Amino acid sequence: MTVKAYLISFPERFVRSALGLGAGVARELGQVVLPEGIRRSQLYQNLVDATLRYLIEQVGGVEGVYRDEGVLPDNFLARRTAGNAVEVLGIVAFRASPVWVLAALSDLCGMGRRLIPEMADALKAQGLLEKDAQFTSVDEMLDGLERTTSRLAATINTPPLDVAGLRKEWEAIREDARGLPSASLPSRDTISHMWALIKSESARQQRSVFETSSMMAVAAARAVPDGVRWLSASARVGAMSTGHIIAAALLDHYTQTLREIQQVGYVAYAGRQLQPYVRAAVGQFSPKRRTLTQRLLEKLRPPIAATAVFIALAGSLAGQAPAPRIHRLEATPTTVAYGYYWAEARPALRIASGDIIDVDTLLTNTPAGLQRAGVPPEKIQESLKAIVAEVTGDRRGPGGHILTGPVYVEGAQPGDVLEVKILSIDLAIDYGYNGCSGFIPTNCDPSVPQKILRLDTRTMSSEFKPGIVVPLRPFFGSMGVAPASEVGRISSTPPGKHAGNLDNRELVAGSTLYIPVFVPGALFEIGDGHAAQGDGEVDQTAIETSLRGRVQLTVRKDRPLVWPRAETSTDYISMASDEDLTVATRVAVQEMVDFLAATKKLTKHEAYQLVSLAGNVAITQLVDRPVYGVHVKMPKGIFK
Secondary structure: OOHHHHHHHHHHHHHHHHHHHHHHHHHHHHHHHOOHHHHOOHHHHHHHHHHHHHHHHHHOOOOOOOOOOOOOOOOHHHHOOHHHOOOHHHOOOOOOOHHHHHHHHHHHOOOHHHHHHHHHHHHHHOOOOOOOOOOOOHHHHHHHHHHHHHHHHHHHOOOOOOHHHHHHHHHHHHHHHHOOOHHHOOOHHHHHHHHHHHHHHHHHHOOOHHHHHHHHHHHHHHHOOHHHHOHHHHHHHHHHOOOOOOOHHHHHHHHHHHHHHHHHOHHHHHHHHOHHHHHHHHHOOOOOOOOHHHHHHHHHOOOOOOOHHHHHHHHHHHOOOOOOOEEEEOOOOOOEEEOEEOOOOOOOEEEOOOOEEEEEEOOOOOHHHHHHHOOOHHHOOHHHHHHHHHOOHHHEOOOOOEEEEEEEEOOOOOOOEEEEEEEEEEEOOOEEEEOOOOOOHHHOOOOOOOEEEEOEOOOOEEEEEOOEEEEOOOEEEEEEOOOOHHHOOEEOOOOEOOEEOOOOOOOOOOOEEEEEOOOOOOOEEEEEEEOOOOOEOOOOOOOEOOEEEEEEEEEEOOOOOOOOEEEOOOEEEEEEEEOOHHHHHHHHHHHHHHHHHHHOOOOHHHHHHHHHHHOEEEEEEOOOOOOEEEEEEEEHHHOO
């Protein structure tokens, strides 16, 4: 095939690819959302499934989807008339969607007025609810869906959402749940936490809440057993089974799906769910696939073999990027740097750029110190006992943090930036401690031991005293790389351009930290887990605890930095530290001004004004002597 012939056939390839992929998506949604009785009905098979099959197999070239269902007749296209076009817009994965499930659960738990308006906003953004209407209950949402989808059906000739089916399900849920004890309903904190996770991950992936929820629905409905797949079925089981929590299986699967999306990204996860369609869509552009256009050209003149250039092109299009490898890194006497960052430290692990570490970190204390505070010996981690006992003498640095690592990242060189994506953070133990010293130590009573606080993973909170409950937002207080070789071995206590002991409470799961690289491999270390902390960390400690998390490390060669920067789902963050608090503040503000000028097409004059109008300047920490830390947050929401 000549280059000219390939180019002439390119429009056909594009159309085939798009139709095959689109029909595949519609089929998967239909398999997930529609009850089996409807999918087996003659009407559905004749009108919908056969048309989707033609688009998937004959147009899109996807193989292996309909293995056991014979072959389509050769004249299928002639039999299908334009009047029988498939209305795939009506096939949406709504019954298994977190938007629907969490709305129903929040209404049952008496918190609909707080959460349902937010969930309704996700549907408004898709045009499924009227933008100016207010919704505070499931009944109001159903009324709104009925009005809107009926109008859409009349306006653009699409079948309406099955609101009648949703209403019937809701009535069944309410009836079955009426006689249940409150313990059979998910807690309010569980529902709120799940909704917050969906919103934050959607923002991080730059997807709408509805997109993320739909992908979660597809995954859940394909994996969760039929008996607990739908909310109404779960309610019936709950009504009959003592101790069964409504929708527990669905909520567990939602959590698992969000973690996978965090780890690999929305696009990669969606591609995995729709792999056969994506592969065939890409394959449409291979010169080895003969198109109708080519067959016509072949009748006009003899075909010429495809050139090596286009064979290489097809190979690159058909290839798939390898999934990042996950490396388990436990904290042991041979895998920690006790109290230092150092260019000559021996790597505990070597990974490729883009790989993920599943890492354990230990709290900054000793077994003896924890026992003095009242922790029973059996609750002290064996890994902490081993490290404190074995890592002694010159194997310890001048600081007190037990840092897991260093991790050597292949390809990292001085002048690069290490992108640290914090995918997940979990509490490894059910307690933490807080001391008393820091910025104004005269407030402290030397006779009072360190305070042990219990960590409730169900409510993600800790009771400081009766009537005082602190919400938990775990993060790693120290994440950094080795400084330049000439600096030598430095203490883990003060932060700097290498990042290190930032103690920045914004760096929770879902955030990303960017660190300048000073030595080959970067030599990344992580530790100093905090369950909760205020800005400033004024008494020198947070709720210090042990954590386990997943962190993705990627070498970036496209964004040189002088100081570390960060990004959360809601903010851009600049940061700096210095022995003079005024200098630290000036540098952090200037870093944000420079970032805005470089990325938002602003002059420095305008960027400086914007920091004053919308930025938030905060003291990160006042206690990591000899330096103070300052960070500046710029809300993403102001940029439209």
